[in-house]
Structure formats: structure tokens, C-alpha cells
Amino acid sequence: MYRKNYREHDMLVKFFTAEFGPKMFFLRGARRKNYKMAADILPFSYGSYTGNIKKDLLSYIVNPIDVQHYLNISNDIYLNAYATYIMNLLDTAFDDGKTSIDWFNKLFYSLRLIDAGIDPAIITNIIELQLLSVLGVAPELRGCMVCGRSDLNLDYSESMGGLLCENHFDRDLYRLRLDKKTIFYLRKFSIIEISKIKNIKVNNQTKKELRSFFDNIYENNLGIKLKSKNFLDQINNFKI
Numbered sequence: 187m188y189r190k191n192y193r194e195h196d197m198l199v200k201f202f203t204a205e206f207g208p209k210m211f212f213l214r215g216a217r218r219k220n221y222k223m224a225a226d227i228l229p230f231s232y233g234s235y236t237g238n239i240k241k242d243l244l245s246y247i248v249n250p251i252d253v254q255h256y257l258n259i260s261n262d263i264y265l266n267a268y269a270t271y272i273m274n275l276l277d278t279a280f281d282d283g284k285t286s287i288d289w290f291n292k293l294f295y296s297l298r299l300i301d302a303g304i305d306p307a308i309i310t311n312i313i314e315l316q317l318l319s320v321l322g323v324a325p326e327l328r329g330c331m332v333c334g335r336s337d338l339n340l341d342y343s344e345s346m347g348g349l350l351c352e353n354h355f356d357r358d359l360y361r362l363r364l365d366k367k368t369i370f371y372l373r374k375f376s377i378i379e380i381s382k383i384k385n386i387k388v389n390n391q392t393k394k395e396l397r398s399f400f401d402n403i404y405e406n407n408l409g410i411k412l413k414s415k416n417f418l419d420q421i422n423n424f425k426i
């Protein structure tokens with residue numbers, strides 16, 4: 187998930203592990219030239235490792251086994267920025283040692299899809315949406331929060347934390363007035379299985395609306411403002 191220099195020659199590296207959730211490892215000598223595991227602890231690596239796990243202390247990696255790299259993510263600053271933001275979000279949402287094989291898999295497949303050329307903005311949105319239940323603020327996207335209907339025009343109410351149908355738009359004067367397509371994707375993203383995504387294409391206008399929907403929830407409602415997100419915004423502004 188990230189690495190940071192520690193003392194003169196060492197490094198701390200955080201992995202999202204399948205067995206123990208996010209976990210910090212101490213790597214003695216990792217900053218020295220000719221460090222034998224240098225390639226195995228690069229950012230955007232994945233694989234199996236043996237090590238010593240300590241519950242409350244730093245853990246150690248002993249041997250890497252079959253380590254691979256997401257090469258496109260490593261080599262493309264734009265993909266890199268999305269992948270880094272996703273991992274920072276997970277780092278924010280999960281305490282160290284809080285195990286979730288489900289989220290280990292979501293992260294694994296998200297990075298794999300981004301590396302394979304699937305739109306990273308959309309993969310990020312799916313993670314952002316599904317992560318809201320981990321953060322304890324899952325929106326109701328199955329149907330209207332008042333009557334449950336999903337066959338009428340729907341809009342999103344921030345104050346109610348979910349959808350309203352057109353019969354109940356009057357329950358929130360400040361409903362977001364989102365486009366139909368945006369609502370369609372929000373509902374789809376909430377139930378989609380990331381491991382099964384083959385391709386997903388969303389037009390630019392809808393992508394913009396989705397981006398501002400999640401910015402509003404994460405930054406204004408949850409107060410989560412990450413440096414990696416600022417960097418991502420800068421890159422996107424530069425691109426346009």
C-alpha cells in the first residue's frame with residue numbers, strides 16, 4: 187500500500203494482506219544497494235510472501251514467493267495516481283490487522299482491471315461507493331427511501347442518505363438533481379462484483395457528475411481529504 191524510509195538503511199512497507207488485512211512490515215537494510223528483496227517490495231507488487239507476523243509490533247517479511255508487478259500502473263503516472271488513491275482510501279477505512287478477504291479481493295481485482303486498461307476513474311468510483319458501507323454510511327440505492335419504488339424517476343437526497351422517487355421529491359428541496367445516467371451507474375456500482383467486470387464505458391459528462399458526487403460525500407460529509415486525491419485532481423485538470 188505504501189513504503190516509507192525508516193532510520194538510515196531500513197524501510198517500513200505496508201501491505202494489504204489476505205490473512206491479516208493492512209499490515210506494516212519492517213525491512214532491515216531495504217535502503218541499501220543490492221538489497222536482495224528490492225524488486226519484491228516495489229510499489230504495485232503482489233504475490234505470496236513468508237514472514238513473521240506480530241500482533242502489535244512490526245512484522246517481518248522473510249521470503250518473497252512468486253511476486254509480480256502491475257507494470258502498466260507502475261509506468262503510467264495517471265494510472266499510478268488512481269491506484270495510489272484507492273490504496274490510501276483503503277488505508278483510511280481499515281485499521282491495521284482488520285481482516286477482510288472480501289476487500290483484499292476487491293483491491294486485487296481493481297488494480298488488475300486498471301492495469302489491463304479498464305477506465306480507472308470508474309473503478310475508483312466503484313471502490314468509493316462500496317467502501318461507504320465499511321465507513322458506516324452506505325447509501326440506500328435500491329429504491330425510494332420513502333416508498334421503495336424504483337420504477338419512477340429517481341434522484342439522490344444527501345440529507346436522507348439515499349434515493350427518492352419523483353412522488354417524494356418534495357421530501358428534500360435540496361435533492362442533488364442528478365442525471366438519470368448518473369443514478370443508473372450509482373445503483374449499478376453498488377451491486378457490481380469487481381472481479382466480474384469485463385468492460386465498462388461511461389460518457390464524460392456522467393463521469394464528471396459521478397466524480398463530484400463522490401467528492402461531496404468524501405470531502406464534505408466524511409471529511410476525508412487525501413493528498414493522493416489532490417494529486418489526482420491536479421493530473422486530471424492538467425489533462426483537460
Ligand SMILES: [Zn+2]
Pocket residue numbers: 330331332333334335350351352353354
Ligand atoms: Zn417514493
